[in-house]
Amino acid sequence: MQTVSQENSIATSHKRYQILVLIFISVVINYMDRTNISVAASALSDELSLSAVQMGLIFSAFGWTYSVLQIPGGLAVDVVKVRILYPFILIAWSLATLVQGLVSSFAALIGCRMAIGVFEAPSYPCNNKIVTSWFPENERASAIAIYTSGQFIGLAFLMPVLALIQDQFGWRGLFIISGLIGIVWAVIWYVFYRDPQDHPNVSERELALIEQDKTDQENTNKEQAEEKPKFSSADFVKVFSSKKLWGIYIGQFCLGGVLIFFLTWFPTYLVEYRNLDFIKSGFLASLPFLAAFCGVLVSGFLSDFLVRRGISKEVSRKTPIVIGMLLSMCIVGANYTDDTFWIITFLSIAFFGNGLSSIAWVFVSLLAPKRLVGLVGGCFNAIGGLSAVTVPIVIGWLVNDGDFKPALLFIASLAAIGTCSYLFLVGKIDKLED
Template sequence: MVVDRGIINYLDRANLSIAAPEMMKELGLTATDIGLLGTVFSWSYALMQLPSGWLIDRFGTKKVYTIALIWWSGATMLTGAVHKMSTFIMSRVLLGVGEAPCFPTMAKITSYWFPKKERGLATGIWDSSSKWGPAIAPPLLVFLMVTFGWRALFYITGAIGIVFAIGFFIFYKNPDKSRKLSEMELEYIQSEGAGSEHSIQTSKIKWGELFKYRSVWGMILGFFCTIWIWNIFLVFLPLFLTNVHHVSLKELGIYAGIPWLGGIFGNIFGGYLTKKLVDKEITTPIKAKRALISISAISAAIVVCAVPFVTGLAMTLTLLTLALCFISAMTGSAWALAGDIAPPSMVASVGAIQNFGGYFGGAFSPVVAGIIVDTTGSYSLAFISGGLIAGCAALCYWFIVKNPIQE
């Protein structure tokens, strides 16, 4: 069920990139304007990470997530009704506020349902929802846009979110309240202190004291490097294919979704790989995730920097698919790492703080990329600089993130 919510989350983000070409034609927007809309979303999303993690840890996943999902679905529908840049900005700010609790909630739910050695794969599966959304979005949203117009994208995806919010509130249960688990399954889940919100003791560490820990700062800086390139892909991938490779609107529905399939594979295989390393007692859960993130960051840097130097559409799509595969392996392991680094009662808070660092700093990348494109008429510098920044994530996660928070 959390995978479904993640897909809805990213459908509501990806609709801007799909609608962008038509919005630019109808409303006279520039690439910088589209980048700015991506940036203001990221800033509001990042700032709200800090209180959302605390709210989730304080009031529980079910209440906070349901309210958030209804909020961001309403903001999505509002986007389809506006006509001015100022009101577009307001709607994207509201979207960022509403979407902020989504992934910290998923990290918290994972800590309830899975022992530590299982969380890498579980996180890889639910984090793949952030790639299923953009993968599904192009063919679905292009069809809706061609049939009903670009504004319909926002109305329909917003309405879908409200329906799923109601379903989540009705059907989601923590393990200790689930009737589908056997007693043996519940005992296995509870073997490392998981199982329910009540089984997790309150930490002696205050929320503000989390910023005193070296590993937390490594996660903040490392996720900034990761989300910088992630936001460029999320906002500009369809425009890049349209402007540079002259992909038509109907073809865009197919080609813009292909690279995200690599992201899905990277998420799930990365989680599976870290689980196997731990199962075979080759290394610890923390070291397995740090190593995977570091290797993937270096690989992503090489592939992304190579994108401007190829000309054919097939080779470009291959590199973009590989890049998203490595980037997604990084994001999945980073979210799983929050459950290893944080005390059990503060998983959502640490995950949200990491996400804050990623999106507050990474918020600059869409507008910077938009300025580069408008100024130079090329995407080359945006990809090369983004690739180099992504590579720096290896330094942060390998050399700074080392030890769990000790109470």
């Protein structure tokens, strides 16, 4: 009996879930190094005498290189083994994070933020390749949802921790400690990560499950590739001339604009405009991130529930996005109260709405011709990514006189534009003719 039990235990190994934990923690560290500048911003700008406009440029510098290098980063993932590439980029962006704590000039900070964008660019393609290698197709969506939740769950719990680190060691210490954490994690990653076929503790049953699914998928992809015609200039005209596609492009830009406010200017808003101390602002800043995480979960479950009930795509897919963007407009409510409870409530509702709108990617497959899904997805992601470049700069210009009210009105306006974009530009959901 004991032998049978041991055999069954070996046969049902679940090493892929341990790999998922590695990805999840990597995502948390990824977003920690993206957003620790927002926690340090107030003290950093005071010590280095940086204006709000300059801080806006520093916030946006990450997006300059990150968005431009998405395609090259994806190509690097196809060429270099993940076990080598991931620790390399982890160490590289962590060193850039650490160096931020050693510099004292505006130009140097811009350079460091751009470097972080360069080396984080391949990170999500890496995550996707790992999940594709380790998980059968029917488990991949759940795996992706789990590791992407790290950006909200991780930040929700890290905001108070980062605030405490800064309180004890200053803004320079915050960057140095964040960088050291990433370097240590890169070593841990290299020690524990293996591809499925190279992992010493993967059972034959688990490996067969992964490999069989991969073989089926590769055969399907090969058949599709043989049938797939080459791109032409007419394809690019199509994806940039469709009113429906511009509806989702603009919507994604607006959705990203709301998100980038919380990833950059939000702690500065609490500390400088609402006069909260670093520790209190760290704890309060975590609440909207928890709300966004709940919004992400509700979005998927609500939309799928409506689909299962036979509700039309116009209602089942648009409802979470439109409701979410309408809720995001609640951010302007913080302009009309001085009560901390209501300020955080309005901001949490707004970020919950941002999470609720997060299923926008589904419209790429709903609207794009099957042959052009990848191209439309690339345009959709690129235009959405421009919000990380422009929105921090616009906010920096709007708050340069110390008043955040125009900035919150600007964010609410983005949400309103996104709502109108889905209602009036996207309109009826029909796949474009090829």
